Amino acid sequence: MSTVTAPPSRARAITRKQHLSDRARAERRLARWLVAPAVIVMLAVTAYPIIDAIVLSLQRADLRFPNATKFIGLSNYGHVLTAPVWWQDVFHTVIITVISVSIQFVLGMALALVMHRVIFARGFVRGIALVPYGIVAVVAAESWQLAWSLQSGWIPKLLGLSGDPLSHTFGTYVAIIVTEVWKNTPFMALLLLAGLALVPDELQEAAKVDGATAWERFTKITLPLMKPAILVALLFRTLDAFRIFDTIYIFNQGAQGTESISMLNYNTLLDRLNLGLGSAVSVLLFLLVALIAFVFIKVFGAGAAPGTEAT
Amino acid sequence: MNRHKKQVGGWSLAIIVICVASLVPVLWIVFLSLKTPATATDGSFIPHQWTLSNYNDIFSTGIFTDALRNSIGIGLISTLLAVVIASSAAYAIARLDFPGKQLILLVALGVAMFPQISLVGPLYNLWRQIGLYDTWPGLIIPYMTFALPLSIYVLSAFFREIPWELEEAAQVDGATPFQAFRKVIVPLATPGIVTTFIIVFIICWNDFVFAISLTSTSAAQTVPAAISSFPGVSQFSVPYGDIAAAAVIVTIPVMLLVLIFQRRIVSGLTAGAVKG
Numbered sequence: 001m002s003t004v005t006a007p008p009s010r011a012r013a014i015t016r017k018q019h020l021s022d023r024a025r026a027e028r029r030l031a032r033w034l035v036a037p038a039v040i041v042m043l044a045v046t047a048y049p050i051i052d053a054i055v056l057s058l059q060r061a062d063l064r065f066p067n068a069t070k071f072i073g074l075s076n077y078g079h080v081l082t083a084p085v086w087w088q089d090v091f092h093t094v095i096i097t098v099i100s101v102s103i104q105f106v107l108g109m110a111l112a113l114v115m116h117r118v119i120f121a122r123g124f125v126r127g128i129a130l131v132p133y134g135i136v137a138v139v140a141a142e143s144w145q146l147a148w149s150l151q152s153g154w155i156p157k158l159l160g161l162s163g164d165p166l167s168h169t170f171g172t173y174v175a176i177i178v179t180e181v182w183k184n185t186p187f188m189a190l191l192l193l194a195g196l197a198l199v200p201d202e203l204q205e206a207a208k209v210d211g212a213t214a215w216e217r218f219t220k221i222t223l224p225l226m227k228p229a230i231l232v233a234l235l236f237r238t239l240d241a242f243r244i245f246d247t248i249y250i251f252n253q254g255a256q257g258t259e260s261i262s263m264l265n266y267n268t269l270l271d272r273l274n275l276g277l278g279s280a281v282s283v284l285l286f287l288l289v290a291l292i293a294f295v296f297i298k299v300f301g302a303g304a305a306p307g308t309e310a311t
Numbered sequence: 312m313n314r315h316k317k318q319v320g321g322w323s324l325a326i327i328v329i330c331v332a333s334l335v336p337v338l339w340i341v342f343l344s345l346k347t348p349a350t351a352t353d354g355s356f357i358p359h360q361w362t363l364s365n366y367n368d369i370f371s372t373g374i375f376t377d378a379l380r381n382s383i384g385i386g387l388i389s390t391l392l393a394v395v396i397a398s399s400a401a402y403a404i405a406r407l408d409f410p411g412k413q414l415i416l417l418v419a420l421g422v423a424m425f426p427q428i429s430l431v432g433p434l435y436n437l438w439r440q441i442g443l444y445d446t447w448p449g450l451i452i453p454y455m456t457f458a459l460p461l462s463i464y465v466l467s468a469f470f471r472e473i474p475w476e477l478e479e480a481a482q483v484d485g486a487t488p489f490q491a492f493r494k495v496i497v498p499l500a501t502p503g504i505v506t507t508f509i510i511v512f513i514i515c516w517n518d519f520v521f522a523i524s525l526t527s528t529s530a531a532q533t534v535p536a537a538i539s540s541f542p543g544v545s546q547f548s549v550p551y552g553d554i555a556a557a558a559v560i561v562t563i564p565v566m567l568l569v570l571i572f573q574r575r576i577v578s579g580l581t582a583g584a585v586k587g
Contacts, residue, residue, distance in 0.1 A: 128333050129333060193577075
């Protein structure tokens with residue numbers, strides 16, 4: 001056992017005189033023991049449910065009629081893909097994802113530039129800017145929902161609205177997107193800040209000497225050099241936004257034409273207790289997320305994949 | 312001199328904008344929690360009548376205190392397990408040479424990107440069959456799993472930065488292997504482990520999807536799930552003040568962690584994401 005738990009530097013000291021491959025083999029054995037728990041947990045807790053979801057999605061499985069369970073092939077998928085509600089929900093999700101991530105990117109970049117370049121109170125700015133990140137997602141959604149609602153909120157009064165903004169689709173989308181942007185911009189800014197730190201100051205100075213304006217320096221030097229960080233930030237945020245659930249659940253559980261794919265998935269599974277149809281939605285959502293990741297990594301540049309650079 | 316003044320003015324403006332944007336929604340929920348029930352719906356930003364009665368309310372009902380207990384217990388246990396398991400994996404990834412390293416990082420990435428709602432159905436079904444539905448382990452298992460990828464990324468980024476030669480140097484200077492490990496490596500590794508612990512705890516504390524799907528009673532319901540289903544005095548009155556007070560209480564611990572460890576969280580998250 002002692003060879004298993006010993007740090008390799010000690011193992012190295014002991015085995016230095018022995019054959020090299022012995023050491024390599026011991027190192028591999030140690031590594032296998034060390035990574036086993038993490039790998040087993042991740043595979044057991046995700047692989048089993050994924051397989052289960054695929055199996056369930058091929059069955060008529062409804063918890064309200066447990067005795068009527070039987071294998072029905074791909075007909076659940078047919079049901080979902082021919083249902084207008086699925087395509088509407090895909091549309092809602094895409095709208096929210098594209099608009100909120102675009103705004104987050106612009107504001108996040110501005111915030112990152114301020115955090116990077118501010119000449120005083122840098123720690124203070126970084127602390128304050130992180131506040132939305134520290135707020136529990138459900139609390140952020142509650143706060144904004146109560147602020148927008150006509151019964152309790154200050155926003156309708158501030159904007160001089162007579163009707164309830166949350167009683168129609170447009171107002172609800174604005175409120176949900178504002179919530180998402182507020183909550184997630186700090187994280188976007190953090191990821192971009194890491195990229196900004198990699199842009200060498202000398203390049204900026206040289207361009208300045210050559211007479212480049214601040215905007216030219218930003219678009220011609222900073223942005224191209226930050227491309228990997230930007231892709232990682234957009235990938236993370238897009239995948240996360242595409243799974244939007246908490247905010248919509250708190251606002252109105254998908255009423256007013258804001259039902260997202262995750263919301264549909266939850267409703268089918270846990271409200272209507274239809275495991276077969278719900279699992280088909282789960283599998284389709286999973287495939288969509290995988291597709292987005294694939295497009296980001298393959299089309300926009302493989303270097304953006306976190307982990308591929310790791311050695 | 313004039314140019315300097317202009318710069319200070321510009322940065323001050325930027326800082327003010329950031330403060331307002333970050334803090335207004337937080338102040339709003341704090342102020343709402345301090346309004347009396349009669350004025351909760353008056354739509355003013357600052358309360359006309361101040362009261363602490365909402366806080367009394369939520370601490371006198373079991374629904375909130377039970378949820379708080381569940382959130383703290385489940386959050387701490389999940390975080391501890393995730394950090395221990397991830398530390399050993401991250402040590403191997405950062406320091407040892409072995410085949411399959413890329414594969415492990417790829418599996419972790421896959422788990423991190425997975426839409427969690429897709430697991431809710433099968434887990435709900437399985438947990439009800441084996442009796443884990445509405446229990447602590449029923450939430451701890453998924454929390455720990457989904458915290459692992461980020462923990463592994465952040466920790467291996469930290470471990471790669473540790474100058475491990477120092478351990479051998481200490482041994483050359485006459486320290487026993489255990490002394491070298493305890494006096495040299497442990498202090499160097501602690502900041503990374505603490506940072507990971509905080510980031511993971513925030514993730515578990517925040518979760519809503521699993522909390523609302525895999526629990527149903529005060530036996531395991533966490534605060535985010537409890538807030539979303541707070542009962543009003545009657546079916547038709549929304550308990551604005553109580554929701555706001557509960558929201559404030561659940562925010563305080565995380566906010567303190569974020570502000571105290573701000574520098575570490577920033578470096579941890581960015582190291583995990585960019586250096587990967």
